Amino acid sequence: MKIALFIPCLVNQMMPEVAIATLTLLEKLGHEVIFPAGQTCCGQPMTNSGCFDEAKNTTLKLLNAFKGVDCDAIVCPAASCLVAAKENFHEFDGSQEAQEVISKLYELTEFLHDIAPIKTFSRPVAAKISMQMSCHGIRMLNLATPTEQMGKQRFNKVEAVLGNIAGLEIVYPARIDECCGFGGTFAVDEGAVSAKMGKDKAQAHAATGAKYVVGFDPSCLLHLDGMIRRQKLPIATRHIAQIINDAL
Amino acid sequence: MSELYTASGSKVHAHKADIFCRDETRVDWHSKALWALREKRDRAAGSLPEWEQLRLLGSQLKLHTLSHLAQYLEQFEQQCLSNGIKVHWANDAQQHNEIVHGILAKHKVKKLVKSKSMLTEECHMNPYLERHGIEVVDTDLGERIIQLANMPPSHIVVPAIHMKKEEVGELFHQQLGTKAGESDPLYLTRAARAHLREKFLTADAAMTGVNMAIADQGAIVVCTNEGNADMGANLPKLQLHSMGIDKVVPNMDSVGVLLRTLARNATGQPITTYSSFYRGPQEGGEMHVIIVDNGRTEMMKDKILAESLKCIRCGGCLNTCPVYRRSGGYSYNYTIPGPIGIAVGAKHDDTNSIPWACTLCGSCTYVCPTMVPLDKIIAHHRRLKADAKRLPYGKGGYMPLVGRFMASETLMNTSMSAARLALRVLPGSLLKPFSGAWGKYRELPVAPESSFASWYNKNRSR
Ligand code: SF4
Numbered sequence: 044m045k046i047a048l049f050i051p052c053l054v055n056q057m058m059p060e061v062a063i064a065t066l067t068l069l070e071k072l073g074h075e076v077i078f079p080a081g082q083t084c085c086g087q088p089m090t091n092s093g094c095f096d097e098a099k100n101t102t103l104k105l106l107n108a109f110k111g112v113d114c115d116a117i118v119c120p121a122a123s124c125l126v127a128a129k130e131n132f133h134e135f136d137g138s139q140e141a142q143e144v145i146s147k148l149y150e151l152t153e154f155l156h157d158i159a160p161i162k163t164f165s166r167p168v169a170a171k172i173s174m175q176m177s178c179h180g181i182r183m184l185n186l187a188t189p190t191e192q193m194g195k196q197r198f199n200k201v202e203a204v205l206g207n208i209a210g211l212e213i214v215y216p217a218r219i220d221e222c223c224g225f226g227g228t229f230a231v232d233e234g235a236v237s238a239k240m241g242k243d244k245a246q247a248h249a250a251t252g253a254k255y256v257v258g259f260d261p262s263c264l265l266h267l268d269g270m271i272r273r274q275k276l277p278i279a280t281r282h283i284a285q286i287i288n289d290a291l
Numbered sequence: 292m293s294e295l296y297t298a299s300g301s302k303v304h305a306h307k308a309d310i311f312c313r314d315e316t317r318v319d320w321h322s323k324a325l326w327a328l329r330e331k332r333d334r335a336a337g338s339l340p341e342w343e344q345l346r347l348l349g350s351q352l353k354l355h356t357l358s359h360l361a362q363y364l365e366q367f368e369q370q371c372l373s374n375g376i377k378v379h380w381a382n383d384a385q386q387h388n389e390i391v392h393g394i395l396a397k398h399k400v401k402k403l404v405k406s407k408s409m410l411t412e413e414c415h416m417n418p419y420l421e422r423h424g425i426e427v428v429d430t431d432l433g434e435r436i437i438q439l440a441n442m443p444p445s446h447i448v449v450p451a452i453h454m455k456k457e458e459v460g461e462l463f464h465q466q467l468g469t470k471a472g473e474s475d476p477l478y479l480t481r482a483a484r485a486h487l488r489e490k491f492l493t494a495d496a497a498m499t500g501v502n503m504a505i506a507d508q509g510a511i512v513v514c515t516n517e518g519n520a521d522m523g524a525n526l527p528k529l530q531l532h533s534m535g536i537d538k539v540v541p542n543m544d545s546v547g548v549l550l551r552t553l554a555r556n557a558t559g560q561p562i563t564t565y566s567s568f569y570r571g572p573q574e575g576g577e578m579h580v581i582i583v584d585n586g587r588t589e590m591m592k593d594k595i596l597a598e599s600l601k602c603i604r605c606g607g608c609l610n611t612c613p614v615y616r617r618s619g620g621y622s623y624n625y626t627i628p629g630p631i632g633i634a635v636g637a638k639h640d641d642t643n644s645i646p647w648a649c650t651l652c653g654s655c656t657y658v659c660p661t662m663v664p665l666d667k668i669i670a671h672h673r674r675l676k677a678d679a680k681r682l683p684y685g686k687g688g689y690m691p692l693v694g695r696f697m698a699s700e701t702l703m704n705t706s707m708s709a710a711r712l713a714l715r716v717l718p719g720s721l722l723k724p725f726s727g728a729w730g731k732y733r734e735l736p737v738a739p740e741s742s743f744a745s746w747y748n749k750n751r752s753r
Contacts, residue, residue: 050743052697056707057736059743066751080746084697091651092686093673097694104698176654190333191611191657193342218326222613226650232684233305233648234728239617240650241733243322269733270615 044159045075047114049105049148051124051261052084058261065120065151071291072161081108087127091227094188095134102131109144116158117144120151120284122180122260151284152186152259156200164290167210172203172286173251173278174213175244175267176220177257186259190220201259201283208290216247225266241270249276256280303644308618322453322616329610332658336552336564345552350662352545353601356506357591363506363539364582370509371580374571379581386555387583390496391416392423394531394579400495401473402426403567404523406434407515408500409447409604410533410583412626414740428490430519432483439466445620447627448557448606453619486515487519497523501534502566502603503549509543510570511580514563515554521567532569536587537600549603552660556607572657590635595671599634608665614648623648630655630665637672642684646672686739707742714738 046069050062069076082105089098105128109117120126125148133144153163180186180201187199202213224230224240231237245267248256256278258264258270264280271278312318336342356363368378381387387410395403403420405411405427417427417438429438436451437444440462444450451459460474496706499520503512507555511532513520524530540546542679554560572578591597609629610614620628623645625636633645646669676682682690696702729735 052703054741056703056711057738059739059741059746062743063746067746078744078751081700083700083703084557086697088697089690089694091670091673092673093670093677093682094686094690094692094694095674095677097690099694100698101694107562174355177562178650178654182657189654189657191654193336193339195340220654222650222652222654224613224650226652228684228686229647229650231728233614233618234732235305236310236614236617236648237650237728238615238732239312239315239318265736266733269729270734273732274736 044076044117045113047109047112047117047147048076048078048202049117049119049125049128050078050082051110051121053124053265054121054261055082055258057265058282061120061261061284062281063117064282064288065080068288068291070120072159073290074159077112077114078121079108085124085128086131087124088227090127090131091135098131099135102128106132106136106141106144110140114147116149116154117147118149118151118154120259120261120282122150122152122177122184122186123141123262124148126183150179150180150184150186150259152201152204153184155204155287161204161207161287161291164208167212168208168286168290170255171212171214171251171253172255172257172281173248173253174215175223175248175256175260175263176201176215177258177260177263178220178222180259181220187220187236191248205283205286208286211286211290212284214251214253216244216251218247223263223267225263227262230266237266238270241266242274245274245276247279249278253278255286257283257286259283302624303642303646304618304622304624304648305684307622308614310650311619311622312617317346318617320455321453325610325616328449328558329658330401332556332607332610335413335506335555335559339551339555342552345548346660346662349519349546349552349660350601352548353661354538354598354602356540356545357537357597357600360536360539360591363541364536367504367509367539368582370507372509374509375578376509376699377577377579379579379582381526381581381585383585384583386583387414387581388416388419390581391531392420392425393531394529395420395425395496395740396423398426398496398529400529402428402490402494403496403498404430404491404494404527405447405498406430406497406500406520406523407513408533409444409627410500410535412444413585414533414583417596422748428487428494430487430491430517430523431508432517435483435487436462439463443621443626445628446606446609447604447629447631448609486600488700491522491526494523494527496527496529496531498531498533500578501532501538502553503546504534504539505542505546506539508570510568512546512550512566512568514550514566516560516564518565521565524567524569525573530569530572530576531579531581533581533583533608534696535583536603553603553605556658556660557605586638593671595664596634596670598663599631599665601663602631602635602659603661604631605660606749607658608662608663611654611658613654616649630669630697631663633672634663634665634668637669637676642683643676643681646676647683666680704742704744711738711740
């Protein structure tokens with residue numbers, strides 16, 4: 044498939060290794076990958092704060108970067124940004140062209156589960172990992188059934204994607220899908236509560252005895268990484284793309 | 292902690308939460324106590340194969356009733372009248388309090404026993420009646436505790452959840468003369484029972500809230516675990532019940548649906564210990580129902596906000612909320628805290644901060660038995676505040692700058708490379724003061740040498 048990468052500002056500027064792993068793994072899977080120029084941010088910091096006027100130019104700039112780009116799918120290694128991009132594109136541009144871009148948007152895990160599943164992994168990854176089930180991915184993107192929801196048909200796309208990697212042991216922290224407390228500007232507006240949430244989450248991950256906290260949302264991972272290092276916990280963060288890339 | 296115990300006031304949520312967070316042991320204990328309720332709820336909800344169906348039904352029947360509200364309220368009034376119940380209408384809190392006082396004054400009531408009513412809290416009825424010389428006794432154990440402590444409720448279902456049993460023991464020792472240093476819940480509950488029994492026996496009138504008002508029956512439902520509503524309503528001859536216009540449901544079938552989810556979602560019980568139906572005054576007595584608007588009709592004009600009126604006040608969204616559990620009920624600048632408190636209270640918050648006391652994680656929306664889209668409502672409140680230029684935390688000032696910054700690649704690239712360089716070469720201690728709340732609580736990120744875009748240009752660009 045021909046894939047256009049959507050690399051959100053945080054990943055581009057602060058966590059390029061996540062984008063590189065995403066690009067590499069998609070190439071290893073035989074896809075043609077391009078990175079359309081002109082991407083900055085999806086506008087989430089602004090729309091999340093209620094400031095839609097301030098978000099408009101930013102959002103439309105990102106949308107324009109993808110308009111008319113020849114590709115089968117647009118893939119993003121950040122669940123929260125992906126959700127925001129979808130909603131914001133829709134909010135600010137009702138055109139057919141915008142709709143075409145929106146219909147091609149996928150979060151990486153979602154893409155690897157629903158659209159182009161991985162047939163075989165070639166390398167084992169001998170590690171115990173504690174999954175960070177970030178809110179927007181599970182509750183807005185249906186990457187897994189949230190714990191609040193009842194009923195028989197439970198699913199977990201993250202586990203389904205990683206499940207066939209030899210040597211990998213997947214565990215979960217207590218209060219498995221409780222929010223880590225990042226929440227965009229929440230982390231600075233509500234410093235004390237955000238930090239307490241992050242501290243509790245980091246400790247719950249460390250308590251599993253896992254080597255890595257693995258997640259699909261870089262912003263949660265960045266926040267957890269700061270909390271983990273502050274408390275000197277014996278665990279480190281990795282993005283799901285890095286684990287998959289190691290296994291291919 | 293006294294600073295926290297002001298229900299209203301001009302302090303932003305983050306400030307109050309910060310004070311609450313200083314006592315980490317208390318935060319852990321508070322968070323754990325409420326999470327235990329969430330876990331009980333999960334077990335109870337999970338034991339019903341039809342749980343998600345019940346939520347959908349609950350949501351649909353509330354939406355249906357809300358969109359035919361006038362019709363159902365009229366039917367309810369008609370049926371009440373033919374059952375011998377007196378019906379009153381109040382536009383706002385003031386009118387509600389005046390109506391209640393009018394009824395009580397006519398009967399020369401000196402002492403009123405009351406149970407289970409967040410609406411009377413919303414209307415600040417107790418102080419109003421007390422100013423008019425009427426003693427109001429809250430008869431719910433939790434409500435009585437906070438009444439004795441002179442505090443508002445900190446939770447809608449377990450109003451004294453923020454108090455440890457030792458603190459209740461000390462309070463009872465001072466107010467009810469129980470043994471000093473005694474904190475055994477059984478002993479304290481017994482003492483409270485004895486004290487309340489005396490109040491029940493000498494009360495001139497009783498008042499309760501309403502969980503549901505059944506339109507085609509002209510009856511109301513009150514759910515309690517302690518049976519105190521019944522004690523109250525059956526002892527004196529005069530009974531009053533206050534309800535918001537949103538409490539009406541069409542018929543008994545609807546009650547059946549909501550009763551199955553209410554207690555399960557609140558405390559994990561299959562049903563509240565007492566679910567009492569009142570359908571008319573006792574022999575020789577009087578029964579009054581006061582139907583209150585107090586801003587609800589206004590809320591219905593906004594399609595998104597209107598959905599908050601589906602709420603049946605189970606408290607489930609508070610128990611699951613990671614922010615509420617760590618910031619306490621008194622940080623929300625409104626009688627009702629937590630996600631639903633933001634949904635219905637944001638417009639009363641003079642600090643404009645409570646819509647931001649939320650990470651938009653969405654857990655509340657999935658917990659809610661009537662599918663109130665709480666995260667969407669909260670996000671909508673932010674937009675309403677922003678449109679009205681009432682942003683907290685300096686957002687009004689810096690957001691336009693962020694907007695301009697994010698929309699420009701050049702601005703973003705140059706300043707971000709500077710930031711990355713600073714993060715790599717300057718010692719962390721030098722940066723921390725400049726990085727605000729982030730650096731106060733966390734280590735700053737380890738910065739990479741270059742952005743992905745420049746890596747891509749070097750390695751992949753053809
Ligand atoms: S909004 Fe829903 S979960 Fe929250 S108290 Fe109301 S009914 Fe319960």
